[in-house]
Amino acid sequence: MRFSIDEVAMKDAYIDALMELAEENPQIVVLDADLMNSNSTIKFLKRFPERAINVGVQEANMLGMAAGLAAVGKIPFTHTFACFNARRALDQIYMSVAYAQLPVKIVGTDPGVTAAFNGGTHMPLEDVGFLRGIPTMTVIEPVDNVMMRAILPQVAAMDTPVYLRVNRKQPVKIYAPGTEFTIGKGKVLRDGDDLTIVATGILVPEALEAAEALAEEGIGARVINMFTIKPIDAELLIKAAQETGAVVTAENHNVINGLGSAVAEVLSQHHPVPMERVGVQDLFGEVGSVEYLQQRFGLTSEAIVEKAKAVLGRKNS
Amino acid sequence: MMLEREEQQRLEELAKEIRIATLEEFGHLGFGHIGGAMSIVELLAVLYGKVMRYKPEEPRWDGRDWLVLSKGHAGPALYATLALKGFFPYDMLKTLNQGGTNLPSHADRNKTPGVDMTTGSLGQGMSTGLGVALGLKMDGKDNYVYLVLGDGECQEGQIWEGALYGGNAKLDNLIVFVDYNKQQLDGYVDNINPLGDLRAKWETFGWFAQEVDGHDVAQIYEAIRRAQEVEGKSSVIILHTIKGKGCTFAEGVEFNHHMRFTKEQIEQAIAALKGAEGNAV
Ligand SMILES: Cc1ncc(C[n+]2csc(CCOP(=O)(O)OP(=O)(O)O)c2C)c(N)n1
Numbered sequence A: 001m002r003f004s005i006d007e008v009a010m011k012d013a014y015i016d017a018l019m020e021l022a023e024e025n026p027q028i029v030v031l032d033a034d035l036m037n038s039n040s041t042i043k044f045l046k047r048f049p050e051r052a053i054n055v056g057v058q059e060a061n062m063l064g065m066a067a068g069l070a071a072v073g074k075i076p077f078t079h080t081f082a083c084f085n086a087r088r089a090l091d092q093i094y095m096s097v098a099y100a101q102l103p104v105k106i107v108g109t110d111p112g113v114t115a116a117f118n119g120g121t122h123m124p125l126e127d128v129g130f131l132r133g134i135p136t137m138t139v140i141e142p143v144d145n146v147m148m149r150a151i152l153p154q155v156a157a158m159d160t161p162v163y164l165r166v167n168r169k170q171p172v173k174i175y176a177p178g179t180e181f182t183i184g185k186g187k188v189l190r191d192g193d194d195l196t197i198v199a200t201g202i203l204v205p206e207a208l209e210a211a212e213a214l215a216e217e218g219i220g221a222r223v224i225n226m227f228t229i230k231p232i233d234a235e236l237l238i239k240a241a242q243e244t245g246a247v248v249t250a251e252n253h254n255v256i257n258g259l260g261s262a263v264a265e266v267l268s269q270h271h272p273v274p275m276e277r278v279g280v281q282d283l284f285g286e287v288g289s290v291e292y293l294q295q296r297f298g299l300t301s302e303a304i305v306e307k308a309k310a311v312l313g314r315k316n317s
Numbered sequence B: 001m002m003l004e005r006e007e008q009q010r011l012e013e014l015a016k017e018i019r020i021a022t023l024e025e026f027g028h029l030g031f032g033h034i035g036g037a038m039s040i041v042e043l044l045a046v047l048y049g050k051v052m053r054y055k056p057e058e059p060r061w062d063g064r065d066w067l068v069l070s071k072g073h074a075g076p077a078l079y080a081t082l083a084l085k086g087f088f089p090y091d092m093l094k095t096l097n098q099g100g101t102n103l104p105s106h107a108d109r110n111k112t113p114g115v116d117m118t119t120g121s122l123g124q125g126m127s128t129g130l131g132v133a134l135g136l137k138m139d140g141k142d143n144y145v146y147l148v149l150g151d152g153e154c155q156e157g158q159i160w161e162g163a164l165y166g167g168n169a170k171l172d173n174l175i176v177f178v179d180y181n182k183q184q185l186d187g188y189v190d191n192i193n194p195l196g197d198l199r200a201k202w203e204t205f206g207w208f209a210q211e212v213d214g215h216d217v218a219q220i221y222e223a224i225r226r227a228q229e230v231e232g233k234s235s236v237i238i239l240h241t242i243k244g245k246g247c248t249f250a251e252g253v254e255f256n257h258h259m260r261f262t263k264e265q266i267e268q269a270i271a272a273l274k275g276a277e278g279n280a281v
Helices: A010-024 A041-047 A059-071 A082-088 A092-101 A114-116 A127-132 A145-157 A203-216 A234-244 A257-271 A288-297 A301-315 B003-028 B034-038 B039-050 B073-085 B090-095 B124-138 B159-168 B198-204 B217-229 B263-277
Strands: A027-031 A051-055 A075-081 A105-109 A138-140 A160-167 A187-190 A197-201 A221-224 A226-231 A249-252 A275-280 B067-068 B145-150 B174-182 B209-212 B236-240
Touching: A010 A027, A010 A041, A010 A145, A010 A160, A027 A041, A041 A051, A051 A197, A059 A075, A059 A082, A059 A092, A075 A082, A075 B124, A082 A092, A082 A105, A082 A127, A082 A160, A114 A249, A114 A288, A127 A138, A127 A160, A127 A249, A127 A257, A145 A160, A145 B003, A160 B198, A187 A203, A197 A203, A197 A234, A197 A257, A197 A301, A197 B039, A203 A221, A221 A234, A226 A257, A234 A249, A234 A257, A249 A257, A249 A301, A257 A275, B003 B034, B003 B073, B003 B090, B003 B217, B003 B263, B034 B073, B039 B073, B039 B145, B039 B217, B039 B236, B067 B073, B067 B124, B073 B090, B124 B145, B124 B159, B124 B174, B145 B217, B159 B198, B174 B217, B198 B236, B209 B217, B217 B236
Parallel strands: A027 A051, A027 A075, A075 A105, A105 A160, A138 A160, A197 A221, A197 A249, A249 A275, B067 B145, B145 B174, B174 B236, B209 B236
Antiparallel strands: A138 A226, A187 A221
């Protein structure tokens, strides 16, 4: 299967959409920690200089300030690489933001292996786990620009905190313009009755490719894009488990605490079926190109096909 | 304590070699954190060319002095220095950032021979460096810890937690350097979150603080020796530097933190460095 790559980087689709919202909603405020040029928030600074803050290199302070801004009615969006936005400022996110019920929107860029040449120190493979464990937090990984534009107004309108896990680069095009999305509802991208592949982020195109390869062998794989990892769409998952009887999850994250864990939590309780998880197998990140790292950590369509066959073997035994 | 003329020339020559090696290393890749690598070259030349005790064949020798490169994104300049000093083959520089490499963009103590501490998330080297200095003191050892911070990095709260503790702890085996190149990722520090009177800030935290020209090897050397003579105080040396220093396509450019460059640009930059010495290529 050949996907076309969007000519617009997701960080630009994002910031353009945010600026549109900001035109109408004067409460939207942008904060960044010395990565405005990397995250394209520099555009927001140029357009709304009075509503954009570059705090410098100080993530914990940024998150705390965002909470304070939210307390006086602003809608703050914080930006930096996901490793710093989620990991470095976690205590501030927990207490000043979530526990204090201040609805900050946290935008973590370069998740998982998309941190590529910044290497292992910068490679968040645990952020979904950290954030998912905080009550009231919504965790979303937009897959392409169509989705990003569609969900951003919903994100801005939420009165609870949100973590957006954003691949800055040019994404693969998955959805047709105009497609609608609801936060908390997964999207079925392809039907199939033999097994279900549940994927997010850069593993979505891999999942579709895997489904194509499986189809050539007569195996019908349903593909769900579970872009909201929390709250997870339990209804859709249970239905898929009932109808297909086997599940493979695929994510650009540690298999511990990420999408795979979230899916297992639902299914083990409501409708246990054989399951396999594609993701980083509890390893630290490394430096290299995204392509190299996907191979290195088994984040590929081939890995999904392999796990699909394994899970089918268990289903049929 | 004055640096002799010949020694000065030798260190200046080493600085030039480090710059060239760093450029060659980046050249294989076509992009990288060039600005902040170039601004610490004279410091690295003085430390590895004269001041520090180390054994390239035994990188974890327990008599060594430690370098904590808290601004870990300048790793490539450190790697170039370590390669020139024989910690690993010069050719290994070609592997910078390639999949499977031992030279990742941020310094990693488990990957690169001669790298003493893992850094990359700014601010953290301040604390790990303090810990190393404290531990060495507990053991009654005389190893020094040299700790390098960026100026943008000084916006991190963790730096000032460390400054408070380090000032109170009176670690006379610790010398902190601030690479005050006046620029961070998004441009000039003064336009983002200025540091004000940096020296006064460290002084009020109880440190012996000095300010020198960070591209003058003699000034750096003499400041280190003065710091070493001070007893019962932690030391900081603020290095006034220029981001991208000595690299034709990076010096004086506002956004020179992470750049893309061509092979030709690298060749021209190297030629300019060689030419500056008089033996043009
Ligand atoms: C905690 C943290 N936040 C953000 C970054 C991304 N980052 C890398 S370098 C840099 C700018 C650092 O500026 P400075 O300390 O002045 O370094 P220099 O100019 O010497 O390269 C930023 C924001 C990081 N590595 N760590």
